[in-house]
Amino acid sequence: MESKQQKKKINWKLVGTVTFGVRRYFVLGSAAVLLAALTAYAIPLITSFTVDYVIAGEKLQTMPSVVYGWAEKIGGRDYLRSNIHIMALILIAAALLNGVFTFIRGRSVALASEGIAKVIRDTLYRHLQAVPYDYHKHSSTGDLVQRCTSDVDTIRRFVGVQLLEIVRTVAMLIVALIIMFSMHAFMALITTAALPVLFLSSFVYFRKVRKQFTLSDEAEGKISSTLQENLTGVRVVRAFGQQGSEIEKFTRCNAEYRDVTFKLIKMLGFYWGLTDILAYGQICITLVAGVILSVTDGFTLGQVMVFTAYAGMLTWPVRQMGRILADLGKATVSLERIDEILSHPAETEPGKALKPVIKGEIEFKNVCFGYDAYDDVLKDISFKACPGQTIAILGSTGSGKTSLVQLLQRLYTCTAGEIIIDGVNINDIDHRLLRSNIGIVLQEPFLYSRTIRENISIVKPDASDEEVYNAAKIAAVHDVIESFEKKYDTVVGERGVTLSGGQKQRVAIARMLMQNAPILIFDDSMSAVDTETDAAIREALNKRRKSSTTFIISHRITTLCEADNILVLDGGRLVQQGKHEELLKVDGLYARIAGIQNMLEQELNGGGVKSEHRDQGTGI
């Protein structure tokens, strides 16, 4: 799994962008780390100075001479000896300083990592809104969300926890090495002897154990999926009386997870045990060497204490360091995955981005469209629509109805021909202006998970209650909303009430009405509304929209027959257009749809139609 990820390509420009504004926290944090390390090492030195010099009266060669100079200045050893609380206060002061630096470090790290996380999240969100619709159509929501959440989190954790930890360990090592080597080179060597081994074993171990982690994750995933399958299929399980075998199945996954994870923990256990031997062995060697040197070579007690303290202080971060370096690759991979999203170009203006006043005169001139070079979704479409007209579109599955509408909103651009709106080529109109002048209701409308009121007034957040109610009344959904416990403040979606398909469609119609757009599109948007309500909504709409150009995609003859012009699409071509009466006379899709009523009457009068409509079904 890791071999392929080793081709690390860090996009430094991206790193530069996301760290902009928080870099000073890195500097501050690193400085604090260094100072904290220094003060942390000072503490054993202070103790050692107190014990050796102040109490026992031995002057150490290696202690900086300024220290003794200072001691002389304030009254010499005797003074300190009788006022030993001064040493205690110095110790407390050092601890306090250490605390302050540690705090600054923690705070800087938090500011830096959270700042970066915020910038990345905001950039991702903004970018995902800005990429062309086509991008969303072709990517999986789960994967994108995963990248926007866990990958961002991996980076945040890397910056917040690991990065300065590396700085800290290196700083501590350097400071400790300098102090120790200046005190006693041989002892310093002994004190650090096991550290490389400790580091390497951690590094190797955490690389190796990753596989077991993956296994454990997978086993847990298996529990989840088995459980989910069982719960969603609970009726099937019961209906076949398979509770017993389901328990067996679950037991297998459950036991598998238990065993795999236990193996992982066991590996961890041995790792800790073995590295403990190394770490405490190091302390032991240091202590013993110190003791021997003190007896044979005049090593002081204070020095023994300093070295054993340092040995204890170094083993932990060095062990951690191995782990951090082993995990380092993860952050790079995450950054790459985020970069992949961000490097997809955002929607651009193909033309002049004009901002004309849109009245609703639309002309399609030989429009062609395909998602790629090989398919023609729409071929040579030409028609004209004037403000106030209603254009109905009828067509079978895959005939290109939806694409036609999407072209009008420039979610896609046409591959040949042109669309003219009020005399301006659609490609020259600013896409924001264009879209805000087109209201659309989809068959499966998307509502935001907030209140119904907010959903309806989403394009006009400052709308009055009356405006919202009016829109809802026209969409014949006001009474439904009023019947909810929280009325217009009912939250819809995952966290709230689930609306039926028809209710959603009607809320979306109300939302569209708030837009007051000169061009309206109903993309089969009343399919889940019963015919009577459908008629009522259309009547109310007709009263309201006097001058808007309306496109209606529908299968209902009652809806279609009212249109000023009916477009019949088949396989991407405009095969028929005209008014109801004209189209009825010609044999074709429209006439067949209109003929269903006759079929029904035949069927009711004695059957026999059954097979006929079946044949037609396969014929298309």
Add this chain to the structure above:
Amino acid sequence: MSTAIKEQEFDKKVDLNIWKRLFKYAITYKWLVVIIVSMLAFLALADLGYPLFAKYAIDTFVEGKTLEGLTEFIFAYIGILILLAAFAVVLFICCAGKLEMNIAYDIRQQAFKKLQELSFSFYDKTAVGYLMARVVSDVGRLSELVAWSIVDLMWAATYVAGSIVVLFTLHWQLALLVLTVIPPLAVLSVVFSKKILKYQRRVRKTNSKITGAFNEGIMGAMTTKTLVREERNSKEFVVLTGEMRKASIKSAVLSALFMPLVMFLGSAGAALALFKGGQGVIAGVIGFGTLSAFIAISTQLFEPIQQIARIFAELQSAQASAERVLSLIDTPLEIVDTPEVEETFGTNFEPKRENWPELIGDIEFEHVSFAYKEGEEVLNDFSLKVRAGETIALVGETGSGKSTIVNLVCRFYEPTQGRILIDGKDYKERSQLWLQENLGYVLQSPHLFSGTIADNIRYGKKDASDEEVRRAARMVRAEDFILKLEKGYDTEVGESGARLSTGQKQLISFARVILADPRIFVLDEATSSIDTETEQLIHSAVDTVLSGRTSFIVAHRLSTIRSADRILVIKNGSVTESGTHRELLAMKGYYYDLYTTQFRDEARRAILGFEEEVKPEEGFDRYQED
């Protein structure tokens, strides 16, 4: 379902009863607990031993200027502090891991078994995501907490107790002085741990909101574009991430403050030791070794105390999950077989098939009333007689009670009043499994289990031979498409059958029923439209399945309705029209209207083709967050 994921009060007091029950799961593994406890006690003492060994070394060798006895000292050090301690570490980690895994395993088994027994009224009220979160993440978190909190508590308690003993033995006056830092340390730790956890919770909550926002932003990308809401959405999102940053930084700053404060208090203890101990050394009443041991121990004392505070804070914050898990396990069963029935026919898990009578298939509703919720009767004094082998189609509006009738037949629910007789006997006098094994049940949106096609067909009859499986598939004309698949019957269907079309899944679910060969068959057609191709595939399969069985169909498609022996129009829980297709059409009532509307829809679909339904993609499961 939304009420179930409400935030639980955080500031609740720790409820000991809940934790007692959870710790009981641990006590089952007495030996593991004993080993963990003794290893940790040893390790805590060993941790105390390091400064004491150092003290001994200093007093004996450094002060005494002799190396005599050093070899023994080294051996003792290596033997006790290094090898034994390392052994103890390995042992306790393994045991705690085993304990954690065993507890999780046990609770999950118990929960899963419970879920297999709970009645449908429970499933109607509870979202799958909610249950998943309980069984997977909550249980994982709790078992970890229980197992490792034993470890941490044991170590911390021994360490504190040991320190106190050691310090007092060495020099009690000095000990009293040094230990004065403990009370402020404890108070500080408790206060901070709680605060930090509270903020972490807020961070998690905000984080799940951000996940939700991403989800919405991506799934609603098209709507956002058409409404030109990009700018405003981004602005709202920035507010959200701002909140997140604020909460995270607050939580991080608190932690950043906590550690230095605690360590500072520890150093204050060391400073006290240095001050008073130093004076003592000068005065000649205290040895160097004692002084160094005091300094070493008092610097380390903050850790166990902070540890104990953390555990209590964690127990408190995990209490909500504990309650949820236990309440799942405690949920009472609504449908149970009587002890007499179990005695004769066995339980769901240990059936006594030899005592089962054969099921013929006569079904009778005798003055049955039923309510899902008290006071809201769906069926009232409903009576119906169905002969063995008869096919009954139930039509009517959503909420009319037709699905309820089917649910009652399956004994997914039991009548609140009246009886349901199968072959003349109240079905409560038989075991649930007896009925279920004689029951075939197909949903319009068929549910397959991951595994091969053959596994799925075999689901109701695990010991069926390959030939039987193939015969069943052939009978519903599923073999054609199965053999066209790369691996034929051994093709993996993917999770929930994701790799097959709805029509194909439907056929497999029919073959599954055929193989199980039930006496009673129930088909619950959903309202969702299906394409013409599937319609045709299914039509002939349904006929095959129906023949010779007592069948109930909640019908929406004309082809199934027409082929029924009897059509019942259900309205407000009672039969308003009953008869054959022709008879009901002649009545020109509800059935007539329904039929003509449906006819138009189906005809239109036949001409225009099937409009692919836009399935909203499943978003991220946010139940797991709390």
